[in-house]
Every structure is written in structure tokens, then in C-alpha cells.
Amino acid sequence: MPRTEEVKQRLRDEQRAKILEAAKRVFARKGLTATMDDIAAEAVVSHGLAYHYWASKEAIVSELVTQALRSPAADLHPPLHTPGTPGERLKSLVRGFVESRRHPEFYLLLDQVLRSPDAPEELRTLVRQRSKQMQEGLRHLIVEGQATGEVAAGDPDQLVRAIFACGDGLLRWAHHDPDDFQEHFPDADIFLRILAPERTSIKEEME
Amino acid sequence: MPRTEEVKQRLRDEQRAKILEAAKRVFARKGLTATMDDIAAEAVVSHGLAYHYWASKEAIVSELVTQALRSPAADLHPPLHTPGTPGERLKSLVRGFVESRRHPEFYLLLDQVLRSPDAPEELRTLVRQRSKQMQEGLRHLIVEGQATGEVAAGDPDQLVRAIFACGDGLLRWAHHDPDDFQEHFPDADIFLRILAPERTSIKEEME
Numbered sequence: 166m167p168r169t170e171e172v173k174q175r176l177r178d179e180q181r182a183k184i185l186e187a188a189k190r191v192f193a194r195k196g197l198t199a200t201m202d203d204i205a206a207e208a209v210v211s212h213g214l215a216y217h218y219w220a221s222k223e224a225i226v227s228e229l230v231t232q233a234l235r236s237p238a239a240d241l242h243p244p245l246h247t248p249g250t251p252g253e254r255l256k257s258l259v260r261g262f263v264e265s266r267r268h269p270e271f272y273l274l275l276d277q278v279l280r281s282p283d284a285p286e287e288l289r290t291l292v293r294q295r296s297k298q299m300q301e302g303l304r305h306l307i308v309e310g311q312a313t314g315e316v317a318a319g320d321p322d323q324l325v326r327a328i329f330a331c332g333d334g335l336l337r338w339a340h341h342d343p344d345d346f347q348e349h350f351p352d353a354d355i356f357l358r359i360l361a362p363e364r365t366s367i368k369e370e371m372e
Numbered sequence: 373m374p375r376t377e378e379v380k381q382r383l384r385d386e387q388r389a390k391i392l393e394a395a396k397r398v399f400a401r402k403g404l405t406a407t408m409d410d411i412a413a414e415a416v417v418s419h420g421l422a423y424h425y426w427a428s429k430e431a432i433v434s435e436l437v438t439q440a441l442r443s444p445a446a447d448l449h450p451p452l453h454t455p456g457t458p459g460e461r462l463k464s465l466v467r468g469f470v471e472s473r474r475h476p477e478f479y480l481l482l483d484q485v486l487r488s489p490d491a492p493e494e495l496r497t498l499v500r501q502r503s504k505q506m507q508e509g510l511r512h513l514i515v516e517g518q519a520t521g522e523v524a525a526g527d528p529d530q531l532v533r534a535i536f537a538c539g540d541g542l543l544r545w546a547h548h549d550p551d552d553f554q555e556h557f558p559d560a561d562i563f564l565r566i567l568a569p570e571r572t573s574i575k576e577e578m579e
Contacts, residue, residue, distance in 0.1 A: 334538055
């Protein structure tokens with residue numbers, strides 16, 4: 166009997182995970198207005214079965230957001246606290262930020278939560294806090310990097326906003342033209358140039 | 373009588389323009405789901421008067437899109453055909469592209485048209501063509517600028533997409549946090565660094 170229970174539990178977990186994955190794809194495509202029926206259709210399960218595993222669409226959204234905020238890509242701590250100069254840590258942070266957009270489902274969902282008036286307020290607060298933390302972490306490293314000369318001079322808030330605009334623009338593109346997005350996704354180092362200080366040229370040096 | 377007709381015509385034109393301006397603000401704020409009532413309220417005219425001047429919301433959208441595509445900021449010809457090196461013309465194109473986002477109402481509307489399933493297909497085709505022309509113009513100058521060494525080497529399609537992602541990200545930010553947007557709008561030259569070639573450093577030169 167315990168054996169059977171174990172098998173049953175594993176099957177339940179698998180079904181739940183399968184429906185969750187389907188929901189992620191549907192939300193990325195249709196936004197949070199997608200219904201439980203859309204999710205069931207995508208997962209190729211019946212409406213009833215979907216509700217058997219998940220009490221509501223809101224429960225699914227909540228689980229997906231929690232997962233997204235727990236994902237390694239959302240974790241700022243490594244780049245902020247690993248060894249290296251501020252410029253080196255900043256590079257790794259921005260590369261991670263850009264590269265994570267190659268698989269945009271989670272971010273599209275977070276974005277939906279932020280934008281949708283139907284999303285539960287507590288989830289929106291969570292996502293907003295996360296975004297604010299990310300901006301603050303980035304700003305911190307930019308200011309340190311400007312002090313070491315590894316980052317372009319100028320208003321750090323503008324630099325933070327420029328990097329965030331790139332991330333947002335990538336998401337938008339991913340949402341509206343996924344094939345073009347996958348084909349021409351820009352190398353992270355292209356965006357890193359936004360932060361690069363001007364190197365002294367020979368000519369200036371000789372003047 | 374002709375005098376009176378002239379005055380009447382001027383008043384009609386003014387009312388039409390006033391409602392149009394109000395519609396632009398409402399669409400930027402609420403999206404294309406905004407109703408004729410929303411527009412009338414914003415213009416401080418009655419529902420009936422709004423319909424007297426504009427047959428439908430669709431007629432207003434159509435006029436706004438046509439205006440947007442005719443606006444100087446949407447015109448690619450000057451930077452493509454003015455004198456100067458490819459790099460210089462590219463700079464002026466990208467600066468114009470970024471700077472035009474400081475007043476994002478038109479772009480937010482174009483974007484709404486692209487994204488909204490309710491927008492008339494012919495308008496969407498117009499906006500898409502415009503965006504494609506803009507991408508092609510940009511790509512053309514990037515390739516020429518790479519040949520003269522004024523633009524960073526690398527896949528020109530990725531560079532085009534990176535610049536467009538910035539423009540899109542700026543719009544998104546304008547839409548969702550207009551105050552922060554106006555306060556921290558990044559200088560266009562920050563985004564121009566995306567295209568800047570690496571200058572030869574003293575060290576490399578001496579090796």
C-alpha cells in the first residue's frame with residue numbers, strides 16, 4: 166500500500182507540473198486573461214482534471230511567480246557578492262540579465278502580473294520589490310565601477326534605466342515576434358557597451 | 373455669409389483638433405480599449421458633440437496613426453540622405469529615434485495599433501511597414517558604418533534589434549511609470565555606445 170501511495174503521489178506531482186508548464190506557455194502567449202480552459206487545452210487534459218490539480222488560475226499564477234522569483238536568474242546575490250572588481254561583477258550581472266531573456270517565459274509572466282489589473286496585489290508588490298532590488302543592485306555596482314573607471318561616467322540613474330529599457334524591449338520583442346527574437350537575439354556584450362567607458366585614443370593621448 | 377462660413381469652419385476645425393488631442397492622451401493612458409465616452413470626457417465635450425465631429429473611435433485612431441506616420445520624427449529621409457559619413461548619419465538617426473521617445477504619445481498609439489486585435493488590419497499593415505522601413509534604413513547605415521570603421525563589428529541584424537529593443541523598452545517605461553520616465557530619461561548618446569567601435573587603446577597599439 167505505501168508503495169502504491171508513492172506511485173500515486175509521483176503521478177500527481179507530474180500532472181501538476183505538466184499543467185504548470187502548459188500555463189506558463191499560455192500566459193506568455195495570451196497574457197493573464199488566459200482561462201483555465203486555455204490551460205487545460207494546452208496541457209491536453211480535461212477542464213475537470215485541471216481543476217482537480219489546481220484550485221484556480223490564481224493559484225497557478227501565484228506558484229509560477231514564486232518559482233520565477235526563486236529562479237537562479239532572478240538571484241542577484243552571486244554577482245553582488247562574488248570576488249572581482251566592480252566592473253567584473255557588473256559585467257556578470259548584466260550578462261546574466263540579458264541572457265536570461267533568451268528564455269523569456271518567466272519574465273513575460275512577471276510582466277503580466279505587473280501590468281494586469283486583475284493580478285493579486287500581493288504578487289504585484291513582490292514583483293515590484295524584486296525589480297527595485299535589481300535596479301538598486303545594478304546602480305550600486307555602476308557607482309562603484311565609475312569610481313574605479315571601469316564604467317562610463319554620467320548619471321547612474323540614466324544608465325540603470327537604459328539597461329532596464331533594453332531588458333524590457335527584449336521581452337516585448339520576444340512576446341510579439343518570437344521567431345525573429347530567437348533568430349537575432351543580440352549578444353549580451355552589445356548591451357554591455359552601454360556601460361563601457363570611452364577608451365583613451367592614441368590621438369587624444371598625443372595631444 | 374462667406375465670412376460666417378469661414379468662422380464656422382475654423383471653429384469646427386478647432387473642435388475636431390481638440391478632440392483628437394484628447395484622444396491621443398486617452399489612448400496613451402488607457403490603450404485602444406478607451407471609448408468615445410472616455411475621449412469626450414477628456415476633451416470636456418458631450419458624447420454627442422464628440423460624435424458630431426468624429427464618426428467613430430476608429431476614424432480617430434486612423435487619423436492619429438496617419439498623423440504619426442507623417443510626423444517629422446517618423447521621417448527617415450533626412451538622416452539617410454543628408455551629407456556626412458555613414459557614422460554621422462547613423463548618429464543623427466539614432467539620436468532622433470531615442471529623442472523622439474521623450475514625447476511618447478504617438479509611439480504608444482502606434483504600438484497599441486500593432487498589439488490590439490481590434491485595430492483595423494490596414495492600419496496595422498501601415499505601422500508594420502513603417503517599422504520595417506526604419507529597421508532597413510538603420511541596417512543600411514550600420515553596414516556602411518562598419519565598412520568605414522565607424523560602427524562596431526558584428527552581426528548588423530543583432531545591432532538593429534538591440535537599438536529597437538531600447539526604443540521599445542523606453543516606450544514601455546513611459547507607459548507604466550511616466551514620472552520616473554520624464555525624470556531619468558537617458559541621454560541618447562548612452563544608447564549610441566551600442567554601435568560604437570572599440571577604440572584602439574594605447575596598450576594594444578604598442579603590442
